[in-house]
Amino acid sequence: MRIKEHPILHTFPKGVTVPFFFDGKTLEGCEGEPIAAALRAAGVMVHRHTSRFGQPRGIFCAIGRCTDCVMVVDGKPNVRTCITPLRAGMQVQTQYGVSAKEV
Amino acid sequence: MSKVVERSQDLGPCIPQNDDDLIICRCEEITKGEIRQAVHDGMYNLTEVKRYLRTGMGLCQGQTCSRLVRSIVAKELGISPAELELTSARSPARPIEMQTYSNEVW
Amino acid sequence: MKNHAEVIIIGGGVIGCAAAYYLAKKGVKSIVLERNEIGYGGSSRNGGGVRQSARDPRELPLAMHGAQYLWPQLSEELGVDVEYCQKGNLRLAKTEAHLKTLEKLVESSHSNGLDVKMISGDEARQICPYMSHEVIGASWCPTDGHANPMLTTLAFYKKARELGVRFITGENVSEIRKIKGRARQVVTDETIYEGDSILLATGYESRPIANTVGIDIPMQRILLEALVTEAQPKMFDQMLGTAAADFYGHQSKHGSFVFGGSTGLEPYISEQPYPVTTSFTASSTCRGIIKYFPVLKDAKIVRTWAGWIDDCADHVPVIDQIEEVPGLVLACGFSGHGFGISPTVGLLLSELVTNTALTLDIFALRYNRFKARA
């Protein structure tokens, strides 16, 4: 899903490729890009399941406003992944209600 | 314009609609049907609906749903959405960790 | 007459709505006039405590009656879950001085028949394991609790409305008028309402309105603030307070924590046309909370709000039928702790208005109790 070459912007200034963990699996993303962008590039659509109806949610506004894309990041729930920069080794977990599902 | 609102007016029965189960407030997962019913329960403005159902009380504080809720409530009351005041805006503009909030610099 | 009812209630807060409900239950029709929306004032801006502990002995009976007879049935009675949770109240101490303060309160309440006692820090942590070790002791009242003030107000409103009470919002009351020696008319910007009795319960605003019939209650308007966090996993059920009064609050049914706090600057906040938060109170409250509950430091605050309390000179309310002005019943000056006793107050007001036997003796809360120093 990454744009390799863009007719107007050409290439995108990106941080180095780093590994991070998504629900225990190792994925790769670019350091400093939003966690949500790295997940989208890796094909992950579902960020959380809601409290009341258990519905899947993902990226919606992508600018930190709607809070739909929140996940458990390094143990903290409700982290807005669309504006939180990715760092190497981050633990990103699908959020169920307000916490990560117990494995 | 008079702001006087008689709360005992007859809105008629709350007839079920086929899209009543649509989620309107994404954060708190409040449905259209619940909002319509709240109006019939006497919640005639956005603040009362909010306090009654939690619409707009979630993590995003109504940034996504406030207009949607307003149009549903207005329609149920048979008035124009512009006649309904939005719920008040309050600090903090974004969710903020208590630790950060407690750490003040003057 | 369209604008006539047996009782005109001024104020659509939790007190006015509760009174309207209990009156309606007795078959007495009322009209409730509210300037803003239902529950605009302190009714929807408080911390939700339904507490008996640390109450003044003059209002303790009201709190105890509510906790025993009214709150437990309220959700069922009103048909709305008001989120009443009766799992106790911990009032926390971090210093010896705090312990002294609490001991005095416990002694007083206990002698008035309340089940409350001092417990150690470790005992407190057994009840609520998330507390920091800075807590060295607490008072514990197992029959205290909390509820959702917004829902409680709206539930009283909804039920009263169903029972035929007329609620009219957007009505700004400017004056009460006496007709043939009795308070009868309520003048608003738009119209005049008339009732056999008038019940005034509009918080601090009761004062200028009562002034129009020559009644003045010594109280001041103080800005208090509260805040709420995002939903958190279930941690504890108790209502919390501190001897230092640096914060109070609870975890709501929804999972969010609702906390209030004070900075010490409250009486000196500059005058505003409507209650708005200051730039510093929320931070101060957060500092207070984190000292007792370090585990909450990562919880995110999503909203803060401010509200005025109607702080009476002796910090307990006035609930009385005004002798000098027949037909006028006053309920104000709740001093920031009116929510917990609101069902009892509503019940008592319905009794006062209908001249029926009072469930509790409220002589201590009479309007003309204020005397200058001898």
Next chain:
Amino acid sequence: MKRYELIVIGAGPAGLSAAIEAASWGMKVIVFDENVRPGGQLFKQIHKFFGSKKHKAKIRGFRIGDTLLKEAEQAGVTVQLKATVMGVFNNKEITVMMNDQIEHFKGDNILIATGASENMITFPGWTLPGVIGAGAAQTLMNLHGVKPGSKILMVGSGNVGLVVSFQLLQAGCEVVAIIDASSRIGGYGVHAAKVARTGVPYYLSHTIIQAEGEDCVTGAVIGEVDDHWQIIEGTQKKLDVDTICLAVGLSPMSQLARMAGCEMIDEAVKGGLVPLCSEYGETSIPGLFCAGDVAGIEEASSAMIQGRIAGSVAARRAGYILDQEFAQKNADFQESLAQLREGMFGAEKKGKNLSHTDEGIPLSLTLLQEGYINEAEIQRFPGFSETISSETKTKGVYPVIECTQNIPCNPCQDACQQGCISIGDRITSLPIVTDKEKCSGCGMCVSSCPGQAIFLIEENYEEDYVAISLPYEFLPLPQPGEQGLALDRSGQAVGSAEIVKVRQGKAMDETAIVTMKVRAKYAASARFYQQLEGCLSGGSTEALAMKGGELE
């Protein structure tokens, strides 16, 4: 407490412009923005802006962003990023979350320039992952270089929907359809046309009925609506998409103004609840200003002027500008703003169903309903040279300007060194091809038109062939000698085409000019070129047949 003479909230076009203006007069200014990058939406705007030279016309949004940042730096403005303003309090005090703490600041003046947020519509499945705001699509693809999806349904044909659709195409996504519940395209016709000619279909009077999928979007159902917005039974259509982009309008992000206690007004033409502002953007709270979308939805170009106005008013209040100097400056700004507002989305015309241009020419209905101008309609507009369809064959090359609405924009007039193109002083007037004989074929008008609405026609390029030069902003760029398809304005193949020239240059700013040779009879219809993937001339027969075009 730290105090500034001007605190700006939001480092978008309005906020930066205000800060630059105020600082250039010597004021102590700080700008706070919650984002990692400044520029607001400018860095997501990769298209060329409308306007005149002084409005930074034909410059791409992100380059304007770069320029503003440079100017801000030179003027000594502090731009504090990752700094979220949490509240606006009494006495023009704000709290800002930065560096994991809360900092208190006071401003003699405060400018709220927080922009807009996207409106949403609801339908079954609208909460599914894969349903996103159009802004989210822009953020992902233009800032982060990640495609928001592969097959996209765009809901909304306003300028945002149209511009983002084009950007999605540029990012390599497939735009399956653009739908709008209205019976008319909401945005500029030129934006609609540049998307239409790539073959993206429009479904007007259509709404989304459902987003399908369990865990994420796997399809969408759309349907036609009647005059009462009810779905017409039997018109349901299923679209194979994985992403649904919502572009159904913007609302001013006026929370901070409300928090501050500004008097508010709900105005449909401004997009909703906005602070009541003076002509200087000052709210009911003295010294508290609003500029840009937060004061009413417009475009970045007007936001920049509004910012300048607020900045200069603040400078006058603080005694940095003399009254007379200010009066002159303000008059210039107000005039410049008025120019932009004269267009079809200006306050007077916004939301109205226009039927004629200011010149009295009936608007193209096909453009409004299908997204492209039909061949017959184009002939009534002054940018069209009637000789194309006539028997007369003009030698040489000349421009055809398919700009048929009153857009506040005039770079084409400036671009033509030969004086073939005229708009006049009123920048919303339709461009006129005045003297096509003078056209040198340089192509500067083609690449400078922000609407990509100018084409060069060279008749008699070869016996029975014409050469059509068109703006091209996609990859891969066609190569001379390459065989492909000539598409008409609706994106239908009309015949085969051969690329004869490809021009690029710094002055053209990434808008390449591709010249294709087509049969003379397509001179008035061929407006786009489509490459044939993996097959050159030999394979074009099948592709053409599939597209329903005619083979030479």
